[in-house]
Amino acid sequence: MARPIWTGSISFGLVNVPVKAYTAVRDHDAHFHQLEKGSGARIRYRKVSERTGREVDADHIELGYEVAKGDYVTFAKGELDELRPESTRMIEVTDFVDLAAVDPIFYETTYWLAPDGDAGAKAYQLLRAAMEDRQKVAIGTVVMRDRQHLSAIRPLDGAIALSTMRFADEVVARDSVDAIPARRTKPEGKALALATQIIDSLAADWRPEQYRDTYTDELRARIADKDKAGEHRRSEPMEAEGEGATRSSADVVDLMAALERSVERARKGGVRGAARKPATSGAKPKSSTKSSKANQATAKANRATSSGTGRRGGTRRSA
Numbered sequence: 001m002a003r004p005i006w007t008g009s010i011s012f013g014l015v016n017v018p019v020k021a022y023t024a025v026r027d028h029d030a031h032f033h034q035l036e037k038g039s040g041a042r043i044r045y046r047k048v049s050e051r052t053g054r055e056v057d058a059d060h061i062e063l064g065y066e067v068a069k070g071d072y073v074t075f076a077k078g079e080l081d082e083l084r085p086e087s088t089r090m091i092e093v094t095d096f097v098d099l100a101a102v103d104p105i106f107y108e109t110t111y112w113l114a115p116d117g118d119a120g121a122k123a124y125q126l127l128r129a130a131m132e133d134r135q136k137v138a139i140g141t142v143v144m145r146d147r148q149h150l151s152a153i154r155p156l157d158g159a160i161a162l163s164t165m166r167f168a169d170e171v172v173a174r175d176s177v178d179a180i181p182a183r184r185t186k187p188e189g190k191a192l193a194l195a196t197q198i199i200d201s202l203a204a205d206w207r208p209e210q211y212r213d214t215y216t217d218e219l220r221a222r223i224a225d226k227d228k229a230g231e232h233r234r235s236e237p238m239e240a241e242g243e244g245a246t247r248s249s250a251d252v253v254d255l256m257a258a259l260e261r262s263v264e265r266a267r268k269g270g271v272r273g274a275a276r277k278p279a280t281s282g283a284k285p286k287s288s289t290k291s292s293k294a295n296q297a298t299a300k301a302n303r304a305t306s307s308g309t310g311r312r313g314g315t316r317r318s319a
Contacts, residue, residue, distance in 0.1 A: 002022050002023070003022075004020035004021055004022055004114075005021055005022065005023060005111070005144075006020070006021040006111075006142075006144050007019075007020050007021070007089065007116060008021075008088065008089035008090055008091060008142070009089065009090055009091070009116075009120075010091045010093065010113075010127065010138070010140075010153060011090055011091065011092045011093065012092075012093035012096075012127070012138060015123060015126075015127070016123070017115070017120055017123040017124050017127055018115065018116035018117065018119065018120035018123075019113045019114060019115060019116055019120065019124065019160075020113070020114050020115075020116050021111040021112070021113055021144075021162055022111060022112045022113075022114060023111060023112075024110040024111050024112045024161060025109065025110055028213065028216060029216065030216060030219050030220060030223065035233060040233040040234055047061065062074050062075065062076060062077075063075045063076075063077065063080065084146045084147075085143045085146070085147075085148050088142060088143045090142075091140045091141070091142045091151060091153065091162075092140050092141070093138040093139065093140045093153070094139060094140055094141075095138075095139045096131075096134070096136040096137070096138055096139070097136065097137055097139055098135065098136065098137075099131075099135045099136060099137045099154060100135070102137055102152060105166075105171055106152075106165045106166050106171065107152070107163045107164075107165060108149075108163065108164045108165055108166055109163065109164045110161055110162070110163045110164075111161065111162045111163075111164075112159060112160075112161060112162075113153070113159070113160040113161065113162050114159075124160065127153075127160065128155050128158075128159065128160050131153075131154065131155045131160075132155045137152050137153065137154040138152070138153040138154070139151070139152055139153075140153070142162075142164075144164070149164040149165065150164070150165040150166070150167055151163065151164055151165060152165055
């Protein structure tokens, strides 16, 4: 069951019509997610600093309006909240204008209006019938979802529709488009007669259901075919945030610990001590080559540990 997105009333003269607004249009586009090839993992967009490339927490983000190239005036989110108009529960009609006089370019989003309860049904039908009889549309303003809208209330298909509208300064003037001819030219009579004949031959009643978005139809059919054929890419379980980084850091720590233990063992008479231990009288060393390799390995471990300790201490050495 449809749920109203706004509840209020229409006021004209001394008449008050309680109404509820319902969405009258919906998007039928097929929406896609971006996935990583192979893993099927979702691609996410993160807010990062242009300067550092690091992700920025919401608490450290402010809004900026660019007044000149690279120069912004900034606002805290609370400042804009103070400027937003409060949602109103009243559409006060200021004018009734000819329905045919409102060009469709001004219409933005349309909602169905329904009477709010039995008490408003009589006034609702009265307003609809009066506008139909005079072919008029009611103009007023309404605040919905923290935004003020110019609105048109008009009879439509035996009901009343509310259309949010664009303000005059939001409509691009024809004169600002240089490609449009500045003056009208009268076409040749024969050509005009032929053009009007073609128009007359294609004249038809307006039946919106006969027009189809063939691209979306074909796209949805292709999606269904792939689904039926089992052409799926299942996302792998997502790692907990930071898990990959933690594992990588742990590997580094384990490596450093192993190196440090090796050095400590050598200092206490482990590998290096064994290499330096003098041979017993008359006995030959077991293997000078093995001792040499052990010394080299220990020295390498010493250098790695020393270098790693310097970095971990925060001192950056020049190359």
